[in-house]
């Protein structure tokens with residue numbers, strides 16, 4: 001049995017082999033959550049032109065100065081200007097123009113009188129209150145001017161960035177793409193949800209657990225599903241998919257059992273297998289496989305569902321984030337106080353499931369330590385990270401936790 005490496009060492013070895021994906025031009029909506037690699041400048045100013053902030057009448061302020069209820073000013077209405085229907089471009093002297101919100105203010109006008117201060121007349125309008133200079137006019141370029149930087153290289157594009165890019169007419173952006181992740185569950189005992197179970201079979205939870213975690217991380221997923229415990233079949237499935245993959249994640253078949261076929265299949269291909277000093281998630285594997293498109297990282301996770309998921313969080317999530325150019329790569333940790341005391345085995349980094357109460361800064365362990373307890377995993381929202389030296393902690397002790405599913409980013 002080789003000597004165990006630490007989780008940090010294993011992750012460092014994985015990250016050392018992983019490069020960010022080259023950026024490509026991507027339609028806006030597909031770029032949500034991705035890293036923009038270019039400085040994008042506005043091709044147009046915002047607002048593009050002086051436009052009305054209200055439905056009302058464009059006027060020359062001097063011509064309505066002093067208007068009030070006792071001395072209203074009446075002006076002929078020279079025309080009507082709707083958004084996208086800018087008929088009237090010049091306001092005749094001594095007249096008002098009906099104008100709608102967002103419509104271009106005609107030359108000569110220097111204020112808009114809202115409907116509320118008028119009789120809403122069609123031929124002639126009675127104005128009972130005078131606007132201030134420029135009132136209800138949204139000036140061209142007051143938000144940003146053409147040529148200005150709207151998104152800086154390195155920005156993770158959120159809904160507001162995409163809205164702004166669209167607003168300045170940008171249809172495509174250069175972003176690091178979603179990594180294509182192939183997810184394979186191995187095990188002859190596995191059946192897909194919805195299928196009939198034999199007395200010795202169980203449902204494949206892992207391919208869904210891992211595929212969903214990869215999707216949540218921002219990846220595209222090819223969920224292969226179940227491959228039986230046959231090294232040959234497993235290799236064939238992998239070879240088929242490698243050309244289309246930026247990362248492969250497998251579950252099961254990596255420990256000391258007679259049917260641990262992932263190990264049997266990939267060890268001859270140069271993939272490293274060995275113990276990592278953590279619980280759950282001790283048996284791990286990592287290597288590079290060569291497909292038609294080049295080398296593809298393969299992370300082989302243990303089959304117990306909690307082991308698989310914890311390993312994903314600790315090793316695969318940082319790898320995907322590096323692929324995407326996202327920082328931080330490693331899920332951040334925070335400190336919380338234990339709601340109850342606990343014990344932990346010495347010599348291994350322990351990842352217990354917990355529920356975090358942010359307001360109280362408190363964490364409550366959920367379920368037991370068993371790596372098959374997916375019910376407890378689903379009820380948890382964080383992992384407690386207990387270092388190898390920790391064997392017992394009392395209620396109130398401070399522990400390190402990491403929030404699950406990227407909730408903190």
Ligand code: AMP
Nearest residue numbers: 185187204205206207252253302303304
């Ligand atoms: P293995 O790592 O293949 O030895 O599997 C360890 C344990 O996890 C066994 O009890 C398996 O039945 C279980 N297991 C493996 N893969 C899955 C899966 N995809 N879904 C649920 N349980 C699994």
Ligand code: MG
Nearest residue numbers: 187252253303
């Ligand atoms: Mg198995």
